[in-house]
Amino acid sequence: MQIINGKETALEIRKELAQAVASRKAAGKKIPHLAAILVGNDGGSMTYVGAKVKACEEIGFESTLIRFEDSITEEELLNKVNELNLDQEIDGFIVQLPLPAHIDEKKITLAIDPKKDVDGFHPENLGNMVLDLPGFLPATPAGIIELLRRYNIETSGKNCVVVGRSHIVGMPVSIMLGRNTNPGNCTVTLAHSRTQNLEELCANADILIAAIGKPLFIKENMVKEGAVVIDVGTTRVPDASKKSGFRLRGDVDYDNVAEKCSFITPVPGGVGPMTIASLMMNTLRAMELNGK
Numbered sequence: 390m391q392i393i394n395g396k397e398t399a400l401e402i403r404k405e406l407a408q409a410v411a412s413r414k415a416a417g418k419k420i421p422h423l424a425a426i427l428v429g430n431d432g433g434s435m436t437y438v439g440a441k442v443k444a445c446e447e448i449g450f451e452s453t454l455i456r457f458e459d460s461i462t463e464e465e466l467l468n469k470v471n472e473l474n475l476d477q478e479i480d481g482f483i484v485q486l487p488l489p490a491h492i493d494e495k496k497i498t499l500a501i502d503p504k505k506d507v508d509g510f511h512p513e514n515l516g517n518m519v520l521d522l523p524g525f526l527p528a529t530p531a532g533i534i535e536l537l538r539r540y541n542i543e544t545s546g547k548n549c550v551v552v553g554r555s556h557i558v559g560m561p562v563s564i565m566l567g568r569n570t571n572p573g574n575c576t577v578t579l580a581h582s583r584t585q586n587l588e589e590l591c592a593n594a595d596i597l598i599a600a601i602g603k604p605l606f607i608k609e610n611m612v613k614e615g616a617v618v619i620d621v622g623t624t625r626v627p628d629a630s631k632k633s634g635f636r637l638r639g640d641v642d643y644d645n646v647a648e649k650c651s652f653i654t655p656v657p658g659g660v661g662p663m664t665i666a667s668l669m670m671n672t673l674r675a676m677e678l679n680g681k
């Protein structure tokens with residue numbers, strides 16, 4: 390069994406990006422600038438956005454954090470998105486999800502200029518992904534693919550089961566792994582809450598990707614001997630022994646599943662850090678694509 394160290398891999402990518410920034414600086418070229426919009430005070434969202442800003446600082450990117458109260462109107466948020474679309478200094482930006490219920494996430498996503506959509510959530514970028522055209526790949530699925538690539542994990546012809554069909558993780562990663570690319574060429578099954586015989590389905594997977602948001606959902610009997618297990622889940626569960634009062638839990642019952650696997654990602658330290666690294670890679674590309 391080999392643990393896939395996402396934290397370390399993300400660090401390698403961040404070093405590569407820092408070098409790219411340093412050589413741009415030396416050549417007198419523009420430094421990549423990422424902006425993030427955060428609405429409200431959700432603890433998880435604040436942590437993730439904070440981690441993105443910190444990553445920018447370490448790599449040498451410029452970053453701008455724009456915060457709004459929960460009470461912001463949809464129109465005000467759309468105005469900010471349009472402002473960032475036009476701002477020549479900003480190369481890419483994200484709107485952290487989830488948004489408050491009175492704001493239509495789809496409307497906001499559609500308003501983002503696809504050329505600055507470093508999250509890869511805009512339909513134009515998702516369409517490009519389906520058609521194998523260049524565009525921005527969603528950060529978490531791209532991070533998963535990068536882990537499979539850097540760990541030389543064979544995917545061609547493998548049975549892959551993805552559990553969870555969200556537009557930001559499950560659905561796009563299932564498409565990416567089914568494409569005629571390397572990594573890719575999997576035979577993919579996309580499972581969700583209506584799936585029948587889920588346990589049996591998972592137990593036949595060579596590659597199992599869990600993006601559900603239910604702590605410890607994937608048990609030992611759902612994992613095939615020698616499987617590759619990728620755990621996307623990051624749920625905060627109360628834990629009095631931690632200073633923060635909570636701990637992060639994946640969707641996989643890691644302690645009981647790990648020994649059966651050929652490869653497995655831990656939580657924390659697996660997919661999460663790779664999401665941030667992919668976002669940074671997308672931001673550098675955004676700037677280059679826009680001819681800067």
Ligand SMILES: NC(=O)C1=CN([C@@H]2O[C@H](COP(=O)(O)OP(=O)(O)OC[C@H]3O[C@@H](n4cnc5c(N)ncnc54)[C@H](OP(=O)(O)O)[C@@H]3O)[C@@H](O)[C@H]2O)C=CC1
Nearest residue numbers: 529553554555558581582600601602621622623660661664
């Ligand atoms: N590490 C990272 O970088 C990231 C981590 N995450 C984490 O990944 C997890 C999933 O988030 P997200 O992708 O946004 O998904 P959502 O929370 O939007 O959706 C969950 C998906 O899981 C499915 N599901 C729920 N219960 C079951 C069940 N009992 N059996 C089978 N399928 C089920 C749902 O099915 P249905 O569609 O039928 O309702 C749905 O498709 C969360 O813990 C989130 O925090 C998310 C993004 C990035």
Ligand SMILES: Nc1nc(=O)c2c([nH]1)NC[C@@H]1CN(c3ccc(C(=O)N[C@@H](CCC(=O)O)C(=O)O)cc3)C=[N+]21
Nearest residue numbers: 436437483484485486487508623657658659661662664
């Ligand atoms: N527009 C938008 N883009 C996103 O990319 C996006 C989003 N909205 N909404 C929420 C999800 C969740 N997400 C994570 C990012 C990093 C970690 C991460 O780095 N986790 C660390 C631990 C961090 C900690 O200690 O809390 C780890 O797993 O090791 C986790 C989750 C991005 N998301």
